[in-house]
Amino acid sequence: MKIAFVGKGGSGKTTLSALFIRHLAAAGHPVVAVDADINQHLGPALGLTDGQAATLPSLGAHLPEIKEYLRGDNPLIRSAEEMIKTTPPGHGSRLLRIVEENPVYASCARPIALDEGSVRLMATGAFTEEDLGVACYHSKVGAVELLLNHLLDGPDEYLVTDMTAGSDSFASGLFTRFDLTFLVAEPTRKGVSVYRQYKEYAQDFDVHLRVVGNKVQGPDDLEFLRREVGEDLYACFGQSGWVRRLERGDEPPLRELEPANRGVLAELKAAADAAHELRDPRRYSAQAVRFHLRNAESWGNAKVGVDLATQVDPEYVLGAEPVRAADV
Ligand SMILES: Nc1ncnc2c1ncn2[C@@H]1O[C@H](COP(=O)(O)OP(=O)(O)O)[C@@H](O)[C@H]1O
Numbered sequence: 322m323k324i325a326f327v328g329k330g331g332s333g334k335t336t337l338s339a340l341f342i343r344h345l346a347a348a349g350h351p352v353v354a355v356d357a358d359i360n361q362h363l364g365p366a367l368g369l370t371d372g373q374a375a376t377l378p379s380l381g382a383h384l385p386e387i388k389e390y391l392r393g394d395n396p397l398i399r400s401a402e403e404m405i406k407t408t409p410p411g412h413g414s415r416l417l418r419i420v421e422e423n424p425v426y427a428s429c430a431r432p433i434a435l436d437e438g439s440v441r442l443m444a445t446g447a448f449t450e451e452d453l454g455v456a457c458y459h460s461k462v463g464a465v466e467l468l469l470n471h472l473l474d475g476p477d478e479y480l481v482t483d484m485t486a487g488s489d490s491f492a493s494g495l496f497t498r499f500d501l502t503f504l505v506a507e508p509t510r511k512g513v514s515v516y517r518q519y520k521e522y523a524q525d526f527d528v529h530l531r532v533v534g535n536k537v538q539g540p541d542d543l544e545f546l547r548r549e550v551g552e553d554l555y556a557c558f559g560q561s562g563w564v565r566r567l568e569r570g571d572e573p574p575l576r577e578l579e580p581a582n583r584g585v586l587a588e589l590k591a592a593a594d595a596a597h598e599l600r601d602p603r604r605y606s607a608q609a610v611r612f613h614l615r616n617a618e619s620w621g622n623a624k625v626g627v628d629l630a631t632q633v634d635p636e637y638v639l640g641a642e643p644v645r646a647a648d649v
Pocket residue numbers: 328329330331332333334335336337362535536537558559560561562564565568
């Protein structure tokens with residue numbers, strides 16, 4: 322299952338993604354955590370020191386080797402240089418699985434031991450001022466798009482991404498690559514306006530969106546969110562003393578999280594699991610192709626100097642191919 326957390330800066334994306342990841346890992350599920358936010362905070366939220374977080378490998382820096390690996394021997398992709406962030410997989414491409422060892426994880430993922438369970442963490446890499454709005458910014462997020470387009474994940478295993486919500490995430494097709502997107506909203510006008518903007522953009526792309534209220538303090542907050550968000554409001558995480566402790570530098574164990582908030586994490590998992598039923602591999606692959614053609618036309622063809630539409634393998638559907646001999 323591919324899950325994203327989006328929302329306004331400060332709404333609690335990182336806090337809730339980290340808690341959700343810990344909740345899944347504590348139940349023994351395999352989890353790959355991906356930090357794709359402009360502000361790279363997921364590592365520390367999962368317990369890394371700032372020093373450890375600073376030495377995390379970045380997906381952006383490993384893009385050429387990621388492409389070389391994923392390309393495999395797909396005859397339609399002649400070189401890693403001709404592969405752009407949206408180049409879809411086809412026959413011969415290498416796919417990634419949540420549970421496996423592969424060169425991408427070896428160079429870009431780091432295992433993190435949690436108080437209960439463990440995860441693999443990947444990070445896009447820090448965004449600098451200069452990155453914003455230019456090609457290298459998108460190439461960092463582009464690495465995540467490429468991975469998701471090549472990921473074969475099953476039920477009971479999870480990839481959880483801490484994303485940015487701003488219009489930058491709409492510049493790529495990344496926001497369409499998840500089975501479920503949790504939009505974290507504080508009970509404020511700004512929190513809710515980000516939801517409206519996201520929803521408006523996402524509805525043309527079959528994005529499955531659920532709103533999670535955060536820092537909800539009482540009946541007025543709840544009433545406000547119910548009124549503004551309506552049926553998209555899925556659950557509400559309360560203002561949390563446990564999160565406060567974390568902020569003060571304590572390392573509270575997960576089992577001490579307020580029971581109501583732990584219950585919300587269980588609800589999020591239920592929503593994620595239910596999203597599996599709604600999967601449509603054909604639609605997923607068709608959308609990848611659609612974004613690829615769009616990118617090819619707007620900048621890719623000119624940049625690479627070939628017609629990137631020829632990279633599309635028309636019959637190919639991710640997740641619908643024959644089982645490899647090695648898997649039997
Ligand atoms: N439910 C909560 N209760 C108390 N504090 C919270 C809660 N959720 C988030 N916070 C605090 O709010 C701030 C912003 O949260 P963060 O997860 O970093 O937001 P984002 O990743 O969306 O920018 C942090 O200081 C965090 O500790």
